[in-house]
């Protein structure tokens with residue numbers, strides 16, 4: 137879904153990030169629902185703190201925390217994003233056409249984050265219910281301390297995947313060579329294939345769910361045990 | 369089981385070494401009975417000790433300072449007639465809506481999870497009655513807490529449990545927690561027995577598992593990132609809320625400068641004696657510096673940047689009385705914050721519960737196993753039966769009384785020094801009783817003009 141032709145355009149050569157975000161926040165109580173942001177030039181906190189159903193399309197690369205703590209809105213970035221895209225997202229959809237830097241979707245509690253390219257380290261760190269679909273690869277320490285939600289990686293996952301993971305579900309199509317502490321491969325049952333198919337569809341991916349493997353918590357670190365002291 | 373058994377998992381307490389002194393038996397200063405007991409415990413269990421409370425060792429503290437009071441060269445204020453104001457405004461640097469407190473004593477961040485819901489409610493009631501703020505903690509914002517706190521500071525911690533933009537917008541201020549005095553560089557800890565259904569749901573965790581929360585923030589590291597993070601929080605809240613940065617006292621001079629550079633409105637500085645709900649004893653006792661040493665470092669840093677009083681400084685760590693608070697303010701803090709003292713004011717460690725403390729192997733005045741969730745007073749527990757013993761309304765009144773008494777004490781001292789506002793207290797009003805305190809607080813040893821370390825580089 138992209139912003140329509142009638143979208144309200146904000147050019148960040150002329151307007152400040154503060155002006156942009158204030159207009160987007162004000163629009164929650166009645167205002168345009170289609171927005172286009174031009175010349176983002178790597179600015180931070182673009183479209184952060186949205187709290188209404190609206191479509192925001194950003195034409196270019198963004199800095200840190202693009203669409204941070206998003207609620208309800210759909211934000212599409214026609215470029216790459218910096219650290220912490222959609223951090224602590226609650227709901228809505230964030231789609232990145234390019235690559236994402238570290239901590240994409242960190243601590244997210246709901247909604248869908250789609251990265252069409254690859255994501256760097258700590259993708260989905262401490263995720264708490266968000267769904268993240270990465271079309272490419274992810275770097276090291278993906279889903280570190282992941283609590284809830286789904287992380288789907290259509291490419292390869294770097295070392296330390298799912299370290300100290302709780303109940304989040306991880307699906308990887310390529311290799312996941314070095315799993316983190318307490319993360320293990322798990323059986324891919326029908327319900328998982330069904331869930332994954334739906335997620336891939338929503339994420340505009342035509343990957344075949346049956347090509348994926350599932351990883352999750354061995355639940356060995358859930359209560360402290362002296363014999364596991366080395367793993368903490 | 370004897371002292372010499374090795375515990376199979378989960379067992380391992382209840383073997384008290386109770387030597388009895390007779391003439392000729394000489395206890396070692398290094399290997400005293402507590403040390404011997406702890407070595408035996410370590411040998412049995414193979415793990416560090418976890419506990420609540422703050423440092424138990426003696427460190428140079430406010431008790432080592434005295435006020436000079438007025439005399440011939442300056443006159444005091446009349447106790448009942450002349451005003452000694454106590455209010456403070458926090459967040460005047462960037463926030464559109466700074467918060468104004470009637471008293472310069474706030475309630476520190478203590479999590480729902482560590483504390484029961486009625487205990488959190490009581491903190492809100494007591495603080496509100498006195499026109500001051502309370503603070504959330506590692507576990508999100510409890511509705512009871514929001515409802516009963518006129519001014520509520522919302523912490524953003526590495527774990528981000530329950531973090532929610534609605535709560536951010538509902539808060540009166542935001543506190544980015546980098547560290548805490550009891551464990552600078554350490555993460556959170558909440559053991560499985562305290563993860564009830566409600567705590568689990570607020571934290572998005574399965575019930576009953578040990579929580580190992582991170583010590584670093586998931587989406588930023590270092591001062592440059594922090595500046596960007598603060599910028600994001602300001603954007604999300606439309607620059608309305610004051611943003612605090614909380615640090616444990618370690619390299620205070622630099623931490624304060626970096627936090628100011630990163631855009632903080634308020635610095636919260638917590639000394640090594642500061643309380644915790646659950647940390648390793650080794651962390652509580654061995655990491656960080658006393659608040660007495662940290663305040664002058666923070667003030668020096670702020671002054672050099674021309675930011676003293678522009679960026680407000682809240683300090684904590686072992687503050688128990690109006691005297692402690694007044695001395696902290698005299699050293700240059702804008703406000704103080706209390707954790708353990710507030711919990712005690714609610715009734716923790718009261719001898720009224722002695723029988724029940726004994727049942728769980730402790731005694732009033734010593735109870736520090738707050739992480740176990742068996743608190744007979746109903747404060748540091750998630751057990752509904754225990755928590756329901758605690759009366760939030762009464763607790764709130766007790767806390768308000770305690771705060772009122774502290775403020776009266778502080779005003780008494782300030783008037784004696786001739787000050788019409790607590791903020792007019794200054795280092796010049798203080799002397800030290802020990803060399804250590806003099807060197808740390810940078811005030812002279814009583815009866816001398818000597819400040820160890822000064823003019824001696």
Ligand SMILES: Cc1cc2nc3c(=O)[nH]c(=O)nc-3n(C[C@H](O)[C@H](O)[C@H](O)COP(=O)(O)O)c2cc1C
Pocket residue numbers: 420421422476477478479482483504505506507523545547548549614638641642643644645684685686687705706707708709711738
């Ligand atoms: C029961 C308890 C729980 C605490 N929980 C938190 C917390 O969640 N986040 C935090 O930053 N500090 C926490 N602290 C530390 C306090 O915010 C504060 O820094 C400390 O208690 C101040 O020292 P004092 O206890 O000597 O007054 C906690 C302290 C206690 C006693």
